[in-house]
Amino acid sequence: MSNHSALNTFGRSGNPLIRSDIFSSRASSLGEKMTLQGAVDKTGILLFLTVMTAAISWNFQGPMMGAISALGALAAFVSGIATFGFWFFFVGWIVKPRPHLAPKTAPIYALGMGFIIGIMSEQAEMMFPGIVIQAVSLTFFVAASLLFAYKSGLIKPTQNFLLIIFSATVGIFLTYIANLVYSAFTGTSFSFLTDNGAFGIGISLFVVAIAALNLVLDFDIIEQAHEQGAPKYIEWFGAMALVATLIWLYIEILRLLMKLRSR
Amino acid sequence: MSLSTLLFAILGIISFLSFFFLLRYKASSKQTDRTNRIRWSSYFSYKERKGISQTKKVGSDGDAEFRE
Numbered sequence: 427m428s429n430h431s432a433l434n435t436f437g438r439s440g441n442p443l444i445r446s447d448i449f450s451s452r453a454s455s456l457g458e459k460m461t462l463q464g465a466v467d468k469t470g471i472l473l474f475l476t477v478m479t480a481a482i483s484w485n486f487q488g489p490m491m492g493a494i495s496a497l498g499a500l501a502a503f504v505s506g507i508a509t510f511g512f513w514f515f516f517v518g519w520i521v522k523p524r525p526h527l528a529p530k531t532a533p534i535y536a537l538g539m540g541f542i543i544g545i546m547s548e549q550a551e552m553m554f555p556g557i558v559i560q561a562v563s564l565t566f567f568v569a570a571s572l573l574f575a576y577k578s579g580l581i582k583p584t585q586n587f588l589l590i591i592f593s594a595t596v597g598i599f600l601t602y603i604a605n606l607v608y609s610a611f612t613g614t615s616f617s618f619l620t621d622n623g624a625f626g627i628g629i630s631l632f633v634v635a636i637a638a639l640n641l642v643l644d645f646d647i648i649e650q651a652h653e654q655g656a657p658k659y660i661e662w663f664g665a666m667a668l669v670a671t672l673i674w675l676y677i678e679i680l681r682l683l684m685k686l687r688s689r
Numbered sequence: 690m691s692l693s694t695l696l697f698a699i700l701g702i703i704s705f706l707s708f709f710f711l712l713r714y715k716a717s718s719k720q721t722d723r724t725n726r727i728r729w730s731s732y733f734s735y736k737e738r739k740g741i742s743q744t745k746k747v748g749s750d751g752d753a754e755f756r757e
Binding site: 462 | 713715
């Protein structure tokens, strides 16, 4: 038997536990490219995790669940910042995006956000019965409609589109932060955010529109990463971005419906 | 369960299934063959992580050469 055929038969190591084919399969898995199906699967997994923890926080109320939810929210926040980064005006990036962390941070984010939306949904459902199913249905209706518009080429995200949506998103984010600080000192929120008048509903509609258009950017990230043969972990990154926007869209639709039903 | 809730549930199920059905298909050439697309690779790098295969060459480099 020649040395090469011996290597092929027994592997590079004499130890059968560390045969070369095991290493080669490990190496090939590291070089794997992302697929659209992989991104779909990961999105499904993350949504399942979100719904699971949302169901837990919906059904088990109390101080213990409040503490777990607060911990979940903190974990989701840290996971989100670690993966997507954090950009600050005039200073630039403080935390750079790290897509390679997504396989670890995405499930943590989904589980943490599940606790938050479980509590929010339960409170909304107590006040307005049937509102949660309406909000969930409208969220997926908006997502499916925009996905169709994107895939068919009706909506074409460009650099200008990105700048407008990004600016509007940062504006909304800063308004929410300012509201949080304001309510911490005064005990009340900005009236235009909670008001159920025409102006308040208009603001809510604008936020829903911006959240929905963020979905188009997420679809583009997944599509382009797939075209360019991005590594496998981008499936988790794309899925995490998509689930984060879906959760945001769901919360905004829920708030809009609550304003409409309280009129 | 009221009729509106039932209708919303049906709408939600159809939308959910359509969403996951559409997500697995490639976008049309009208969407992909454009020159003014967003260049996502300039915002975050796909190649930031160096796996074992990139840091250490898995192959014959570290192995002894055998003569036939």
